[in-house]
Amino acid sequence: MINPESAQPTSPAPAEDVVVAVRDVHYAVDGRPIFKGVDINVRRGRITAIMGPSGTGKTTLLKLITAQIQADRGQVLVFGQDLAKLGVSETYAVRKRMGMLFQNGALLTDLSVFENVAFPVREHTDLPEPLIRMLVLTKLEAVGLRGAAELMPAELSGGMARRVALARAVVMDPELLIYDEPFVGLDPISLGVILRLIKQMNVALGITSIVVSHDVKELASIADDSYLLSDGRVAAAGSPQELMKSHSEAVRQFMTGGADGPVRFHYPACDYTTQLLSAEDCE
């Protein structure tokens, strides 16, 4: 199912050029392996897409990169630092250099849009109020929501909430920006805006970006590098265009959205007809 040759990066990156390095990571939950030796390099100033069918551990990978969980085996290096060896304050120091866009926005519900974007600035700097105001309005303007500054998160649509979350994620000018399923549930206009913003942040500010998603078409239009996760390993790596041309059945099935192939659509179960005709559930 996995083609080891296609799982190698197209060109090895120099160490200083790698912002996030995942080295032979193994991780299991309740004895069920999620990763069985994953290797990923995220290069500075590029948009790296992490793709894979649902349940392949894409969000788990982000949790490893943001030090929310630790690998059972292997290393996760962010900005050259091994996350497993960092104390709480050092972990927070690393996190100050990154921003993250959550799938649901994760806005603080008791704060207005303005205060949500201002939150990290107030927590980590002593900037005067006029400067904070200017900074926040600049970021809100970039995501097209300056006029919504006084709204509460409950008054926002899903797409607007995600744009506010994006403004909050970039307000501290992070070196690394992580997007967890940024395209899920967006209307075509919001989708286009988010896609454009991700590209703009990358091009204009030089922010290294990791985008986790299973929306192949959208990712292909913005990603420089891509990794396809399957069965606990990297099934393929390269540019989205290279993945599209892959000879691996698993990669082709995912990239073209085929129902039949090495990746099963159905969860393992007993024979369909037998179960329908039987009075009891089969084992």
Next chain:
Amino acid sequence: MSNGNHRVFLLEGVRKMGASAIFLMQLLAQIIPAFARPRLIVAQIYNSGARSLIIIMLAGLFVGMVLGLQGYELLRRFGSEEALGSAAAIGLLKELGPVVTALLFAGRAGTALTSEIGLMRATDQLVAMEIMAVDPLRYVAAPRFIGGVVAMPLLAGIFSLIGLFGAQLVGVQFMGVDKGAFWSQMQGAVGNRDITEGIVKSLVFGVACSLIAVNEGYHAEPTAAGVGLATTRTVVASSVLTLLLDYVLTAAFL
């Protein structure tokens, strides 16, 4: 229940107590840093205290009125109705004030704290803070814990005062106990030790109820059912612990 189940149950109980003790230590370590944001603490005193005022005052009034009625009926049998003031005051200050306030606090403010923090967990708000390098223990848990601890003695004091008014209303206004005797007997019987006991109890209950509420919310399973379960656990655990601690503290003050 078999021996094996007993052991698992016991181990789980010990594990939970240990986890709560560790959480309390982590929380206490964030108490002083949390005072760097006094606005958050004041907001939480308002949420836990001021928003519980109506229910506390109503309950205090009715408990005091019942106390006045029952106390009068009992004391009348011994011809000592004038002692109603001291009986009501001691009963309210030492027992009913702190205990009933704590039980009401667990049901009103405690559940609100647990569900609020639990929902913050379920909607990734706590994780988002961690990713923004902001410790949610310091920003979310500590101010709510402090707010509860500060609010509880204030609420217990208000409960006792309103309760005394209720007892006086029934005893003096309705039942005809002499007003002077009611207040002078109370003044003579209630000492600093009684007031101290009431304050210490309400402070201890405040720590216990706030810790349980914050802990349950913070560690709630991030699902609708998980938050609901955590809220229920807050009420049950706070109520049982309040009554248990009340016995221990009463024995200690004897």
